[in-house]
Amino acid sequence: MPTLTTQLEAVNSMLGHIGESPVTSISSPSTLPVSASTALTILDEISREVQSDGWHFNTENDVTLTPDSGNSNKIVLSTDVIEADVLDHSSDIVTRGLTLYDRKNNTTAFTANIKVTLTRLLDWDSLPEPARRYITLRAARVLQGRIVGSRELEALIARDEYMAKSRLESFDSKTSDRTIFDNVDTAHRIGINRNYSIS
Secondary structure, three states: OOOOOOHHHHHHHHHHHOOOOOOOOOOOHHHOOHHHHHHHHHHHHHHHHHHOOOOHHHEEEEEEEOOEHHHOOEOEOOOOEEEEEEOOOOOOEEEEOOEEEEOOOOEOOOOOOEEEEEEEOOOHHHOOHHHHHHHHHHHHHHHHHHHOOOHHHHHHHHHHHHHHHHHHHHHHHHHHOOOHHHOHHHHHHOOOOOOOOOO
């Protein structure tokens, strides 16, 4: 059975792309060589960036959030939430920091539960392998650009990166079991949920 790429392996893969020696541990970032410390920082940066796109593996649908009566009826999101999309489209609720804000009523106080779709920032060990591979290669390209700056090397990494992104998109599509009917625009165009009135 194949094993998942560890964060240490990802950092060493990035270092290999720029001709740097691998490290044996990343548990103490302050003691790492500059190149390895930079690689780890970029890996975290790219992981956050990629996950911000919202994939099936880090998205939770139809989540009910409850106002906190002990905190002025605010709805405060957990620190791993990247995005909270309110399902009630008649409202105008946005996130400000980690707190929901009602723009229509200019308040952070809520009197009822709010249903949302959440996009979460997962730690490395919670990511599926296709995401790990894509993040590693994208981070390697960024690291190379910042430290080496070789266009030829960037092109070589980019080729693998594009293939990894394609595999991630395919994985996401297969695991989410989406159909064309999951897209609101498509549903409207082909006539689903049209309101017909009989006169």
